[in-house]
Amino acid sequence: MSSDLGWPVRRGAERIRGAGPNDVVVVSGTGSHAAHWNGATWVALPGLAALDPGATFFTMGLAVTPETVALAGLSDATGQAIIYRGTR
Amino acid sequence: MKRQPKLFIFSIVFVIWCLQSCPTAPDSIPEPGTVSIVYTNAAEVWLRVQAPDSTAAGLRVYRGEHLVADYATPPADTVVIDTGLTPRTTYIYSTMRVQSGAETAASEPVPVTTLPTTSHHFTWTVDTLGTAGSYLRDVAIVDEDDIWAVGNIETDSGRYNLAKWNGQRWLIEQIGPVGNNLYGILAFTPNDVWVTNFCSPYHWDGREWTYFRFSSAGVGVDACAGSGIWGPNPMDIYFAGDKGNIVHYDGNTFKQMASETTDWIIDLFGTGPTDVWAVTYAEYPHSNTVRHWNGKLDRTVAVQIWDFPPVRTDTTGGTLDQRIRDRRCNFSWLCVGIHLGARGADGSAHDVQRSRLASPAGG
Numbered sequence: 071m072s073s074d075l076g077w078p079v080r081r082g083a084e085r086i087r088g089a090g091p092n093d094v095v096v097v098s099g100t101g102s103h104a105a106h107w108n109g110a111t112w113v114a115l116p117g118l119a120a121l122d123p124g125a126t127f128f129t130m131g132l133a134v135t136p137e138t139v140a141l142a143g144l145s146d147a148t149g150q151a152i153i154y155r156g157t158r
Numbered sequence: 159m160k161r162q163p164k165l166f167i168f169s170i171v172f173v174i175w176c177l178q179s180c181p182t183a184p185d186s187i188p189e190p191g192t193v194s195i196v197y198t199n200a201a202e203v204w205l206r207v208q209a210p211d212s213t214a215a216g217l218r219v220y221r222g223e224h225l226v227a228d229y230a231t232p233p234a235d236t237v238v239i240d241t242g243l244t245p246r247t248t249y250i251y252s253t254m255r256v257q258s259g260a261e262t263a264a265s266e267p268v269p270v271t272t273l274p275t276t277s278h279h280f281t282w283t284v285d286t287l288g289t290a291g292s293y294l295r296d297v298a299i300v301d302e303d304d305i306w307a308v309g310n311i312e313t314d315s316g317r318y319n320l321a322k323w324n325g326q327r328w329l330i331e332q333i334g335p336v337g338n339n340l341y342g343i344l345a346f347t348p349n350d351v352w353v354t355n356f357c358s359p360y361h362w363d364g365r366e367w368t369y370f371r372f373s374s375a376g377v378g379v380d381a382c383a384g385s386g387i388w389g390p391n392p393m394d395i396y397f398a399g400d401k402g403n404i405v406h407y408d409g410n411t412f413k414q415m416a417s418e419t420t421d422w423i424i425d426l427f428g429t430g431p432t433d434v435w436a437v438t439y440a441e442y443p444h445s446n447t448v449r450h451w452n453g454k455l456d457r458t459v460a461v462q463i464w465d466f467p468p469v470r471t472d473t474t475g476g477t478l479d480q481r482i483r484d485r486r487c488n489f490s491w492l493c494v495g496i497h498l499g500a501r502g503a504d505g506s507a508h509d510v511q512r513s514r515l516a517s518p519a520g521g
Contacts, residue, residue: 142294
């Protein structure tokens, strides 16, 4: 089973973490692309990319708990540190 | 004397008839197979199926009355993957031996309940820290109102390497001297947090940070091991870093582990004390390797090696348990990580594939 999520990837910066077999998040190195595995299917998380229309976010850290997801990195555009917090 | 020829002829006829028609002793009943659960998610169940006398009879694997796998000559020990299942549903698995077309020797039924699915829906908030030159390398979540991140945060008032979300705002501080670059963070509770610089860790106990310098003059471990940090509990923590260094902390002492590699260990993650994964990087030649340590071995085992491209799978040795673990790609995330790493070199669009490292026998 595969899902083509169609995002560009910068080598060496991808991160993947999970809170369990049915709760896994993978993020691209750049461009704020993320996908979630719910135990049955992968779904791209469009809300994240929508926050970064210029695709300037570079992910370096990822953490996942059942309630929260956090992506940490930097903005290629401004050089500032960025954190995305996702809550369910 | 006249009766002897008749008796002889009768005996011959009887023997010939008997060879063709006499009832024979039934074949011995084969040992039942066994089935056990290796892994499950919301839509799949991975079964370990064993046939103790694999040449004696066939073997069928059932989910309820649904035939999942049918082996005329079953492998002695294999993994069967049952797919297309419904989340949060209990299924009963069993095996039957097959002899002369008839089913016999049923195994003990094994119930398994698939996991529920989790929500895809997140509400996102983006926070910006520092000025140009700032970045964050790693992040850990205690809960949604207690998030820690490490990196480099440049501000008008100075440089910092730690940011903490308290539910209201981000608080920044400096651990160690200015210029102390932090690479990793692992948080168990608000009062039990580890961070690492490139070579050594700091620990927060709720009152203060303590530096554990990995050197012969420090904690007695002469290893640079701060790139990656992971542990299932505070008494079982792994630190990894340059030149293949891995240091284990048991809650009291640090001990260097053999790692069977001199590559830079970039990242660590795991699902439990016997299931630790590492991603390593070698510059010459340019390659990444995913390594697995199952806690039973005294060394790590490389399970997948790739160049850019193509993907090259390393055939693993080790025990069957090890191979099963490799195949199931524990909790799926490593499989995806492997695939991403394998395809990410050219920056092109790619798949996310919850792939198997190897095609399971019978799968």
